[in-house]
Each structure stands twice: as structure tokens, then as C-alpha cells.
Amino acid sequence: MKCEKISRQMTALWENSQEPSLPEDVRRHLGQCESCREEWEQLSVLMAELDAVEEVQPSTRLRENFYSMLDNAKAAPESGSGPKNTLIEPTIWKFTPWAGSIAAGLALLLAGFWIGSQQTDSLVESVPQPKTVAAQELESLQGQIESMKEMMAVYMMEQRSASKRIQAVGYTDEMSKLSPDLFEALRQRLNQDDNVNVRLASLNALTRFAHQENVRAALVDSLPRQIHPVMQIMLIDLMVGIDEKRAREPMQQLLNSAITPLEVKDKALRGLGQLL
């Protein structure tokens, strides 16, 4: 009976805890009972294993579909049946005439690359060091494809539909570098977009490049421009996370302002304490 009670107690200790400490009575019991001690050791191993399981990231399709659904719901917010239960496929090639041109450009580039690589392959036997040429071509074409993708994302950020703008911001997830144009487009979305979800997505996109000085400065500069509490809180969290001390001043301003919501003030106060 005693062991059963201890056993239940041991499991309960792990509720929302990663390293629970044993109460004195349990500790004493474990000192005397080998089977309960073994159970505790196994439980500890198992919990550590469970906690070590990494989260899997869903595809970008999920976010795109969600914001499309939200847009639809906003267009007909009071309709009795609510949003349709359909998943919307990404429509990257359909919604603007220029997208078609860019798509055609990309297709040409890929075709060019394929033909080029075929020719290069045929030269392999006769020309010395052909791989260097192929590698250079590959690099150059990859660069061109990346810049076309980037151009497309920048253009799409000007779309009227918020979900399309979010989709455009999402495309930057695949980009390894942040060009000046893309940076400027994301900065504008972050500070000027009238939809908070686009601003939020832009913040997430820029966060990936928060190691760059120009991005950090832009994020610090963005804090006093944000009026939505969610944006203010997310930015404060980020500033604390990257230990950006320049954010102290705008955080202090938020704290002093009479119109700042209480939960933001609370966050700013704690943030200021952490950014000493």
C-alpha cells in the first residue's frame, strides 16, 4: 500500500516539471525500497526522453491556408454558416499578370540551366577542369533564381489582400540572405502595414536576421512605432532575447506613456530589468 501511494506521488511530481525534487518522505522511502528506487530512476529517464523529443515544424502551407481562411471569414464575418471547410491551395502563379511573367522567366532560367548543364556534361570528356565551369554556372543560376524569387516576394508584399502579403512574407523563409530591397520591404510591412498579422509575420521574418546590425537597428526603431499590444510584447521579448540594450529607451517611453496597456507596461518593466 505504501509503495503504491509513493508510486502515485512520484508520477504526480512530474506535472509541469522537468526536474522535480523529491519530498522528504519519498526520499526516505526510496532509501529503503529498491523497487521504488528503480521505478523512480526509470521514470526520470523516461521523462527526460519525452522532454527531449523535438517539435516538428509544419509546412508553410498551414500558415498560408490559415490566413486565407481568416481573410475569407473577415469578408463575410456574420454569415451563419461560417468559413467554408476547404483547404485553399497556394495560388502563387495565378493571382497577378506579372507573376505569370516572372514564372515564365523562372522556367526559362531553369530550362537554360538544364541545357547548360547538359552541354557542360558533354564537355567533361574533352575539356580539362569542366566541373569548375559547371559549378560557376550553377552558382550564378542559383543566384539568379534566388533574386527572382526575392523580386516576386517584394512585389507580392504590395498586394491588397492581407493573406497574400503574409504569403509573400512567408516566402522569405526560404531565403538565405536578406538583400537591401527585401529588408526594406519587410521593414515597411513591419512598421506600416495596416494588418497586425502581416506586421507579426514580418517581425518573425526579420527575426531570422537579427544578427545583422541593420536589422537590429530597424527592430529597435520599430518599437515606438507599434501601437498593437501584441506587437509591442513580441518586440520587447525579442529585444530581451537578443540582449539589445538600445531598446531600453523606447521601452522606458512605453512604460511612461499613459496609453500603454498594463500588460505591455508589465512586460517593459521586466524587460528593462533584464536588459541592464
Add this chain to the structure above:
Amino acid sequence: MLMLAVKNGTLDSLGPLFERYHVKLFNFFLRLTSNRETSEDLTQSVFQRILRFRHTYKENYPFRAWMYRMARNLHADHYRKHKRSMETFDESHHAEDSEQLAVDAMENKERKQNLLEALHRLPLEQRELLLLSRFEGLKYDEISQIKGITVAAIKVRVHRAMARLREIYFESSENGGNAQ
């Protein structure tokens, strides 16, 4: 606060809720179904339901518990519709999806694969309980609201589920697995 705004017509407030919870929900479904596509569809459906039934949200009810309650119901519907294939999966510890999931998420570590397989050998109710309490980090009182039973009953069930998981996990590792 955000859900209350959604209820009152500020639908944009659902965006931050989506950003906060969609990865957690996706992983909850993924560990129940072992299928990425189904898990993404189910996650999307949860937010569709939240929008559709936003008027029924009660101010004092914790949002997270309300959301996971919908998630459980959606999974139960899905499970009923696809019971045959899921039963096959549950009985097969080496199903392709299970292996793929383990390979993808667990970076080929056999020890972690054993753990996932042990989880899949639990009855659905126990697996769901451990996912909510351990992976999703819900407190017992939240789970009690989701499942509509007392906190004391949740404690007993979590204890039984953990005991069963421990038994399966360490038994499989003794029988040739690489677990500690």
C-alpha cells in the same frame, strides 16, 4: 483576452493565437496520427472551428483547454472515419509512417524511435493523456476541463498511462533495443 476580442468581432486577434499554438497543435496531431498532411489539415480545422463557434466561447473558460477540447473532438471524428487503417497502424510497430516519423523527427536515433513506438503501443486514451500532459504542457486541472472528469481521476489515469509506458519502453529496450 485575444479570444474574447475574436468573439466580439475582431477576427484579426485570431492571428496571434494561431502563431502561439499552431506548432503545438500540429505536433499533438502528428503524434496521434503519424501523418503530416492529416495533422496539418486537423490543425487548420481546429482554427476553422474556433472561428465558426467563436460565439460559444465563455469568458471564464481557459482558451487553451477550449482549443484542445475541439482538437480532441476533431481527432475523435477523424479516428472514427479512419478506424480501420489506424488500427492496422496501432498494431504494427514497424509501419512505414511510424518509421518515417521517427527518422525525420528523431534524427535516426534508435533510442528515441523506441520511445515513439512505445507511445504508439499505448491505447489511444492513454497516449492522448500523455501528449496533453507532457508534450503540450497542460496542467491536470486544464486536462480535467478538457475531458470533463475530476483532477483526481486525471492523476490516476496519468499514473496508469506512465506505468504502462514505462513497462513497454523498458521491456522493449531489454529485448534488444538501445534504450538505457
